[in-house]
Amino acid sequence: MKRTTIALALSFVLLASASCNQSREQEVSMPEMDYAVSENKDSNVAPKSIRLKGSDAAAAASVAPAEKTIERSQTVNKPKIIREGNISIESKDVKTSKKNLDQQLKQMGGYYERESANTDNNNRISYDLVLRIPSDKLDGFLTSVENGKDKITSKSLTSEDVSLQYYDLESRLKSKRAYLERYQAMVSSAKNVKELLEIQEQIRQLQEEIDSSESVMRNLSGQVNYSSLRINLFDYQSNLPMGSNSFWSRVKSSFGFGGDLIANIVLGIIGLWPIFLIGSVVVFLILRWRNRRKVRFQSRNQSL
Structure with missing residues (x-):
């Protein structure tokens, strides 16, 4: 009986001791902890750590599982x-083709990012255009151009998958916003001026990183939503080896060259008018002098 009593007493003591140790471990598991926003790939400045206590540390640490959930949802x-x-x-008619492009682009909901026109020595117009077209309508626009009257002499398309970069940036941006909200909530609970300044510095760095990330995301979204298409629109005579009527183009160019030559000769002759004027005066004076000399010679012969 005594042994049984002693055994029960020892068991009770061991259970009480285990309970005390467990409670101490729980107390130890909630000490002051250093918490800092981890330095991201798109950040050049690593924020300083701030010492959080108790519920603040637990609340801040709860952000990490949310980030993992976001990563799992990326798939x-x-x-x-x-x-x-x-x-x-x-x-064959550059101006008409340009008007057709304008109309098709407007129907597709796109716009010109750059538009320039050039005129060569033969008064042939060519256009260098950069179009931004909604990505889901790019294929339709190209099909419309290819089925038109004009000839496509060259064509190239490229695609770049930026999904990993985009969603990684989106995940980090959500995480930073969550951290920012937490730090903003900590401002009112700062214990002293030093801690307040450290929190405000963290807020400043996070806000800068968020602004930078948002700018990158806007740029990526713009490139994804609107495809870029560069078009070189030119007259078929500018590319005779590839033109559909190169012989007749040369005949037409020859007639044009002959007309230009005649025009240049006429203009050159007109440009020499001072020489013709002076020559005319000289010839007039010479003829007048010869006439007077002839009259004198005849008068002298008659007197003899």
């Missing part, structure tokens, strides 16, 4: 593809 996100292209268009 079902829509791919982000940047598409770009270059085409050269040979046209």
